Amino acid sequence: MPEVIINGPEGRLEAKYHHTKTNAPVAVILHPHPEDGGTMNDKVTYALYRIFSQNGFNTLRFNFRGVGKSEGVFDEGEGELSDAASVLDWLQAHNPNAPASWVGGFSFGAWIAMQLLMRRPELDGFVAVNPPADSKDFTFLAPCPVSGLFIQGADDKIVKPESVTTLAQTLTAQRNIYITDKQVEGADHYFTNKLKSVMDLTQEYLKTGHQQAIAKSA
DSSP states (O other): OOEEEEEETTEEEEEEEEOOOTTOOEEEEEOSOGGGTOOTTOHHHHHHHHHHHHTTOEEEEEOOTTSTTOOSOOOTTHHHHHHHHHHHHHHHHTOTTOSOEEEEEETHHHHHHHHHHHHOTTOOEEEEESOOTTTSOOTTOTTOOSOEEEEEETTOSSSOHHHHHHHHHHHHTSTTOOEEEEEETTOOTTOTTOHHHHHHHHHHIIIIIHHHHHHHHO
16 A cells, blocks of 8 residues: 655645555545544544455545645635545546545544545445544535445444434435445444444445445436
8 A cells, every 4th residue: 555645735744555456446434533643544444444444445445634744734624625625636637537436534524435436427336434424514515415434333322323314314315326334333532442333334334335326216
């Protein structure tokens, strides 16, 4: 997994890139809140990166501005969204024949990922782990452009599980959208001792769940 440096809006962005093969689908993975210690090496972020790579995606994770070797300072989400868009540009430029583009994110990263969906209509799917539905505004998803997967820890004390379920139901009520909403029993916000469940649910969705969601929303 070579380290790459990407030119972002405020300077260099530090990233890790796993190239599976030519003409593979691509995925960008976004980490949790920088001011809470979130980095691209977060365990949940890495678990998403790993499972996308194992499923044949050319996958990239990176540090938002001001994290690790990435230049710039935290920008309350607006700048981080621009960082994610720049990284997606880089990934697509290096994979011009990719048949699909996905985004995944954990917590704050899930919020940014959902905003990226609205900015980039070429994105085909998403995996959002513990999206902060009770503390961040998701009304920008009007409508949500693609179907995707929510994974939530049932014992999460930071993001209320019921808020994620409500968001999933709201989005699924939109025309031609189906959100697969999965809760992991016994899992806290960081999925302590439950990372395999995150990987297994993502694996299942990438293999069969996404196609089923498309069929249900048709």
